[in-house]
Amino acid sequence: MDRAWQWVVDGPAVRVGVTTSRRDLTTSTVVIAGHRALLIDPAWDPDELAGIAADLRRLGVTVAAGFATHAHHDHVLWHPGLGPGPRFASPAVAAVCARDRDGIVRRLGPDWPADLGDLAGRVQPVPERLPWADPDVRFITHDAHAPGHTALWLPSPGVLAAGDMLSDVELPLLEESTTAQYADGLAQLRPLVDRAAVLIPGHGHVAIGPDAARSRWIADRAYFHALLAGREPVDPRLANPGMAQAHDENRAAAGVQPR
Numbered sequence: 001m002d003r004a005w006q007w008v009v010d011g012p013a014v015r016v017g018v019t020t021s022r023r024d025l026t027t028s029t030v031v032i033a034g035h036r037a038l039l040i041d042p043a044w045d046p047d048e049l050a051g052i053a054a055d056l057r058r059l060g061v062t063v064a065a066g067f068a069t070h071a072h073h074d075h076v077l078w079h080p081g082l083g084p085g086p087r088f089a090s091p092a093v094a095a096v097c098a099r100d101r102d103g104i105v106r107r108l109g110p111d112w113p114a115d116l117g118d119l120a121g122r123v124q125p126v127p128e129r130l131p132w133a134d135p136d137v138r139f140i141t142h143d144a145h146a147p148g149h150t151a152l153w154l155p156s157p158g159v160l161a162a163g164d165m166l167s168d169v170e171l172p173l174l175e176e177s178t179t180a181q182y183a184d185g186l187a188q189l190r191p192l193v194d195r196a197a198v199l200i201p202g203h204g205h206v207a208i209g210p211d212a213a214r215s216r217w218i219a220d221r222a223y224f225h226a227l228l229a230g231r232e233p234v235d236p237r238l239a240n241p242g243m244a245q246a247h248d249e250n251r252a253a254a255g256v257q258p259r
Contacts, residue, residue: 005055008198008206009157014135016159016198018206019055021048025169025203026074028052029161031154033134036064039082040152040161041075041202046113053081065130068123069163069202070146071096073107078119088126090141092148097121126150140192144185146176151189158197162189166216167201171237171246172224174253179228186221193217230256 009016015032021044029040030052042052056063066087068076076097078087089097097104101121108117130137140151145164152161164173165185174182193199199213200206207213219235226233227250237243251257 006206008200008208009159011157014154014157016154016157018200019048019052020205021045024074025205027200027202027204027206029200030056030061031135031137031159032059032061033132035060035062036132037061038130038132038137039063039066041069041077041163042066042079042082043074043077046079046116049077049079049116050081053079057081064132066123067126067130067150067152068093068097068121069151069161070149071100071104071121072146072164073104073120075163075202076104076121076123077116078122079116080119086131087123088130089123090139090148090150091125092141092143093146093150094123094125094148096147097123140188142185142188143181144177145173145182149177149185151192153192155195158195159200160189160192160196160198160213161200162202164202165189166193166199166207166213166220167204167237168207168216168219169204169237169240170201171235171243171250172220172227173246174250179224179254182224186217186224190217227251227254228256 005017005019007017017030019028023044026043028042031038063082063085068089071093104121105117135154135156138153193213196213223233223235
């Protein structure tokens with residue numbers, strides 16, 4: 001295998017694997033049933049995308065569908081080796097990608113390969129059910145972090161792919177959301193976090209076990225409450241690269257001044 005995969009579910013019927021990019025600890029998640037796969041947010045660098053495609057090919061797996069959790073440039077990527085399967089997102093995310101695809105490609109940088117740029121953001125609104133038999137996949141769509149942000153919940157193995165929330169390395173990032181929208185997103189995720197055996201953030205490390213999953217939600221809620229109260233949060237993630245600046249941007253977006 002070209003890349004390291006963490007097989008967080010490795011049963012006879014369903015396998016769920018996570019591989020992590022060298023860039024920003026961005027996760028890519030694959031759900032495999034038989035010889036068909038659902039691929040969530042493949043990322044990041046061109047050689048990593050090629051490696052994911054090569055790994056799945058060696059496993060004898062066909063990508064039946066892709067899914068983008070939100071419309072940020074590092075979450076709407078694809079590679080020709082992943083095949084022509086349909087790629088889905090929430091209706092709001094599909095609309096943003098259609099409207100701003102040129103901007104998404106620009107944010108990938110001037111050195112991004114043209115063939116991969118042409119594939120970025122080519123998503124369509126997700127139907128009520130994916131072209132996918134089993135395991136069941138449910139969508140939790142909200143506007144925290146970005147419009148139409150969607151987490152994917154797999155009830156049978158108890159896996160929550162949370163997108164850009166509930167990270168152990170990134171603070172909650174308001175970015176394109178209001179504080180009310182972020183609070184609503186956290187509230188929608190809470191019942192699933194309480195049931196999750198595995199929680200996969202868009203950036204960072206997988207949380208294994210109910211206590212680990214719950215601690216992620218508690219940390220995000222504590223940070224968010226401190227932000228709204230104008231208190232300086234006690235959060236180890238503030239020491240990570242870029243997070244002090246992100247915290248300042250959150251305060252500005254929330255319209256609060258530190259006490």
